[in-house]
Amino acid sequence: xxxxxxxxxxxxxxxxxxxxxxxxxxxxxxxxxxxxxxxxxxxxxxxxxxxxxxxxxxxxxxxxxxxxxxxxxxxxxxxxxxxxxxxxxxxxxxxxxxxxxxxxxxxxxxxxxxxxxxxxxxxxxxxxxxxxxxxxxxxxxxxxxxxxxxxxxxxxxxxxxxxxxxxxxxxxxxxxxxxxxxxxxxxxxxxxxxxxxxxxxxxxxxxxxxxxxxxxxxxxxxxxxxxxxxxxxxxxxxxxxxxxxxxxxxxxxxxxxxxxxxxxxxxxxxxxxxxxxxxxxxxxxxxxxxxxxxxxxxxxxxxxxxxxxxxxxxxxxxxxxxxxxxxxxxxxxxxxxxxxxxxxxxxxxxxxxxxxxxxxxxxxxxxxxxxxxxxxxxxxxxxxxxxxxxxxxxxxxxxxxxxxxxxxxxxxxxxxxxxxxxxxxxxxxxxxxxxxxxxxxxxxxxxxxxxxxxxxxxxxxxxx
Amino acid sequence: xxxxxxxxxxxxxxxxxxxxxxxxxxxxxxxxxxxxxxxxxxxxxxxxxxxxxxxxxxxxxxxxxxxxxxxxxxxxxxxxxxxxxxxxxxxxxxxxxxxxxxxxxxxxxxxxxxxxxxxxxxxxxxxxxxxxxxxxxxxxxxxxxxxxxxxxxxxxxxxxxxxxxxxxxxxxxxxxxxxxxxxxxxxxxxxxxxxxxxxxxxxxxxxxxxxxxxxxxxxxxxxxxxxxxxxxxxxxxxxxxxxxxxxxxxxxxxxxxxxxxxxxxxxxxxxxxxxxxxxxxxxxxxxxxxxxxxxxxxxxxxxxxxxxxxxxxxxxxxxxxx
Numbered sequence: 001x002x003x004x005x006x007x008x009x010x011x012x013x014x015x016x017x018x019x020x021x022x023x024x025x026x027x028x029x030x031x032x033x034x035x036x037x038x039x040x041x042x043x044x045x046x047x048x049x050x051x052x053x054x055x056x057x058x059x060x061x062x063x064x065x066x067x068x069x070x071x072x073x074x075x076x077x078x079x080x081x082x083x084x085x086x087x088x089x090x091x092x093x094x095x096x097x098x099x100x101x102x103x104x105x106x107x108x109x110x111x112x113x114x115x116x117x118x119x120x121x122x123x124x125x126x127x128x129x130x131x132x133x134x135x136x137x138x139x140x141x142x143x144x145x146x147x148x149x150x151x152x153x154x155x156x157x158x159x160x161x162x163x164x165x166x167x168x169x170x171x172x173x174x175x176x177x178x179x180x181x182x183x184x185x186x187x188x189x190x191x192x193x194x195x196x197x198x199x200x201x202x203x204x205x206x207x208x209x210x211x212x213x214x215x216x217x218x219x220x221x222x223x224x225x226x227x228x229x230x231x232x233x234x235x236x237x238x239x240x241x242x243x244x245x246x247x248x249x250x251x252x253x254x255x256x257x258x259x260x261x262x263x264x265x266x267x268x269x270x271x272x273x274x275x276x277x278x279x280x281x282x283x284x285x286x287x288x289x290x291x292x293x294x295x296x297x298x299x300x301x302x303x304x305x306x307x308x309x310x311x312x313x314x315x316x317x318x319x320x321x322x323x324x325x326x327x328x329x330x331x332x333x334x335x336x337x338x339x340x341x342x343x344x345x346x347x348x349x350x351x352x353x354x355x356x357x358x359x360x361x362x363x364x365x366x367x368x369x370x371x372x373x374x375x376x377x378x379x380x381x382x383x384x385x386x387x388x389x390x391x392x393x394x395x396x397x398x399x400x401x402x403x404x405x406x407x408x409x410x411x412x413x414x415x416x417x418x419x420x421x422x423x424x425x426x427x428x429x430x431x432x433x434x435x436x437x438x439x440x441x442x443x444x445x446x447x448x449x450x451x452x453x454x455x456x457x458x459x460x461x462x463x464x
Numbered sequence: 465x466x467x468x469x470x471x472x473x474x475x476x477x478x479x480x481x482x483x484x485x486x487x488x489x490x491x492x493x494x495x496x497x498x499x500x501x502x503x504x505x506x507x508x509x510x511x512x513x514x515x516x517x518x519x520x521x522x523x524x525x526x527x528x529x530x531x532x533x534x535x536x537x538x539x540x541x542x543x544x545x546x547x548x549x550x551x552x553x554x555x556x557x558x559x560x561x562x563x564x565x566x567x568x569x570x571x572x573x574x575x576x577x578x579x580x581x582x583x584x585x586x587x588x589x590x591x592x593x594x595x596x597x598x599x600x601x602x603x604x605x606x607x608x609x610x611x612x613x614x615x616x617x618x619x620x621x622x623x624x625x626x627x628x629x630x631x632x633x634x635x636x637x638x639x640x641x642x643x644x645x646x647x648x649x650x651x652x653x654x655x656x657x658x659x660x661x662x663x664x665x666x667x668x669x670x671x672x673x674x675x676x677x678x679x680x681x682x683x684x685x686x687x688x689x690x691x692x693x694x695x696x697x698x699x700x701x702x703x704x705x706x707x708x709x710x711x712x713x714x715x716x717x718x719x720x721x722x723x724x725x726x727x728x729x730x731x732x733x734x735x736x737x738x739x740x741x742x743x744x745x746x747x748x749x750x751x752x753x754x755x756x757x758x759x760x761x762x763x764x765x766x767x768x769x770x771x772x773x774x775x776x777x778x779x780x781x782x783x784x785x786x
Contacts, residue, residue: 107541107753110541111542129755132540132542132543133542218648220736220737221734275626276623276626276628276629277626277627277628280629422754425753425754426753426754429561429735429739429750433736433738433739436737436738459559463538463555463756463759
């Protein structure tokens, strides 16, 4: 019996052998499973499947079920309410409307191809980065494309395809505290150029020494977005139509020079958009000029009780006499994933919302969520954005001003644009931060352009 | 031992079968039972661990190998991936942003770990004192921040540390200290974030140390007391040495947490200002959001190596002391 009992060393050997077998088996299995990942090519694979062009569904009574992703919040409620109107036209299409953290979930969902929605609400800046997964909407948009703001078509266009149904236009406007300015004898409506704006700010500061009249954005991301609004006015942007960087240019130098002057001359309030500091400076009358997208209108309506009614909006000043009086700042579109089960039906939903009078009236017109209408953006579909036929009503917090006509007229001034490059958001780590460093006095405008250009090229563009 | 069960009884345990006298075996039937029992006995442990192994393979081993493979490609989430060899690793190792993120994490480690250990140790010793009134209330108070959602804490932090209207500057203003940009200046953002981390997680370390303290024999303190050792001497000469393994465990855990720290800068500072709170974990996340999955995978491997080296260093340190 003793001879049959394994020694400790033998037991250890057996255990080691078993352990190695298990580890080896696991490794082989894992390696095998790893092959389930993407194909790897040795050369420069194109990486993209051939683009598909979506076609509208055939037949008079399309039916089926679609899942639509929107961000949570008021806008979700607005779109949700519009589904009823959609179902009056398409009674056999069921819309599953979901409020989703799109930034967090969409990319993974598209990569895995699991539970992919039929349509999704996307920032314009994100469309290019996800276009590989989306339908080219050129064919379905063809009947409407001539009537959509060119800038919105441009930002959704990649390699000849259009990857988003343009939703809204976000013209840049100059919001100003008319009551505070008038109290010092300043008529903001006479401001036509950024030099005029600087002069008005200096005049106001002389009368109100504590004032730092012009908003200077302190968030790197929003600061870059605002920078692009200024650039859009000058008909340029970070990248050209071919995706080539064009930051180091006289236009950007002019813009940064203006911001640098505002800061160095003590004319700017540096604060993050609508943070407690920002709001307090707006309410106190120290900050009276806010060059921002139309969506700043939300602030006087909900966040500035002391000065609500004192604010007005006007087109942005021009960079030179006769120049464009607005630029685009932000904006969103609807994209339709290629893995969607009912992509064609999702198109019908978006077609209704954006191009059917009943649809866009349901979105921007008075509704349960916004009794006076949705006044933080305007339609990018030009027949819907008729200055003479307002969808939303005058805004009490802007002294009853007709914001609709101000915004729709300003939007016609926005120059054509180039697609937003997929690396745009990544550029915030370089350009967005460097602009803030300039406002801190660490960099000159020329240094910002040189440094940011080099960093963006090396870290983002060259690594595409 | 010798009694055989009836032929219709459930399969007997192997031990009872082997204990039988072989002469009682009815060859065909009993050998089959014996074989089945042996097979079951041999398979049983594997079946017991199978659920864990399946989950481990699916959610740890597979992602590990997948990430390793990905780190040598330029895959952006769609289409075929191009093999780029060591490019992603070389890019990161030559990139100031990568080293800056490691540096930020190292500074946060220095700001967090020593302070947290001292606070947690003192708190644990106090809470271990049976004479302390309302002891359970204090214990709960220490643990509450740990179980409170980070997003809620972060919002409080943003408001409390606001440069112009925050309570902290308000209080400091009362004694003439000028306003500090706690979250808006590179100099102060890291300490402010470290404070948030310390406040949020110290309760957890206190719990770990408390469990260690309870394993120390009270007689040791009694003997030391008889020898004239005061409270501080006892803390330094008895508590700390006997808690060394527990403290090292806490240090390793917190080192992992600091180098993987993501949610805190994501919610409070978004890595700013100027990347001063871009931790190693947050920097890695930036690659993922840009769909630069290959670089992200390489970054995660470099981070794994770094954390592994640090952990091994602590373990060696512990062994050396032993």
